[in-house]
Amino acid sequence: MELRRGGAGRGDPGRALLIRPSRRALLAGLTGTGTAAFLTACTSSDGTPGGTGAPASSPAPTRTASPAPAPTTAPELPGGGTRLFPGRRMVALYGTPGTGALGMLGEQDVDEAIARAAELAAEYQEHSREPVIPAFEIISTVATAAPGPTGHYSTPVDPDRLRAWVEAAGEADTYVVLDLQPGTADFLSQARMFEDLLARPHVGLALDPEWRLRPGQRHMRQVGQVSAAEVNEVTAWLAGLVTAHRLPEKLVILHQFQVRMIPDRRDVESRDGLVLMVHADGHGTPDQKQETWRALKQNLPAGMRLGWKNFVDEDHPTFTPEQTMTMVTPQPWFVSYQ
Numbered sequence: 001m002e003l004r005r006g007g008a009g010r011g012d013p014g015r016a017l018l019i020r021p022s023r024r025a026l027l028a029g030l031t032g033t034g035t036a037a038f039l040t041a042c043t044s045s046d047g048t049p050g051g052t053g054a055p056a057s058s059p060a061p062t063r064t065a066s067p068a069p070a071p072t073t074a075p076e077l078p079g080g081g082t083r084l085f086p087g088r089r090m091v092a093l094y095g096t097p098g099t100g101a102l103g104m105l106g107e108q109d110v111d112e113a114i115a116r117a118a119e120l121a122a123e124y125q126e127h128s129r130e131p132v133i134p135a136f137e138i139i140s141t142v143a144t145a146a147p148g149p150t151g152h153y154s155t156p157v158d159p160d161r162l163r164a165w166v167e168a169a170g171e172a173d174t175y176v177v178l179d180l181q182p183g184t185a186d187f188l189s190q191a192r193m194f195e196d197l198l199a200r201p202h203v204g205l206a207l208d209p210e211w212r213l214r215p216g217q218r219h220m221r222q223v224g225q226v227s228a229a230e231v232n233e234v235t236a237w238l239a240g241l242v243t244a245h246r247l248p249e250k251l252v253i254l255h256q257f258q259v260r261m262i263p264d265r266r267d268v269e270s271r272d273g274l275v276l277m278v279h280a281d282g283h284g285t286p287d288q289k290q291e292t293w294r295a296l297k298q299n300l301p302a303g304m305r306l307g308w309k310n311f312v313d314e315d316h317p318t319f320t321p322e323q324t325m326t327m328v329t330p331q332p333w334f335v336s337y338q
Helices: 023-031 033-042 110-125 159-171 187-192 228-244 286-297 321-327
Strands: 089-095 132-143 154-156 175-180 203-207 250-256 274-280 305-310 334-337
Touching (some): 175 250, 187 228, 228 274, 274 334, 286 305
Parallel strands (some): 089 132, 089 334, 132 175, 175 203, 274 305
């Protein structure tokens, strides 16, 4: 059963800005029949994602057909070109296919989601000098209350299940970000499970430290964190993928609503072929969200972009596109909706 972020609270900008899950949201995540059905659909009878046989202690990388040879020139991004920013902004639906409990993306099928993202991007276009590209942010490993077959308190979604969404998005000039909630697994081992999808020119990666557990920890008892060293391992691997496949720039999102979630963020390394972004995904009142934004902007590493999340249910009230683009400074390059 998936866990869902909810509730709001105040705190020291250096430690506990905005988020502590409310009992209502926690119970919704633990008891919703829709989310339970979703996990059943994503796993086989033995509990492994898309597999058969005895449960494994850790998920094995999904192997697909050998990738096609790398092109001689880099394919273009949705909207054209091979550099992400400053030539475009993105507006994304966040969630997981098959369930609306984790965000707006799963509230409809892929074709309707593409249309909904395009409509939202069009609303933002009225307030942006740069082209606004629709996007999906897809939770690809889902934080769970129980250890599950992997033992990591994280259930991977079968990459084959995501492939139809990724391919449809690419055909519709829609960018895709695969989001990881790893539990006690490390981010790199989970990212490798989606190598085939990440080798596509319109697919980026998001790391969500909130759901990164140390041994003995459990979700919802504390906010997780990740070290710069672990982030650097992931980006080194991903940059190698970009080089090997001669891909355009690839987006790497670091979700953050507390400074302590990435305590040594200054040591996160930049990589050729990657654009790193801190995504402020705290929720609450406008004042609380702005307090988080100000804290996360401080000491931002050179070249790192900023993104913003609007929560439809948990923000009070939810910013409109105009408010997001006029009240949030600097303007975010990536806005997601949950």
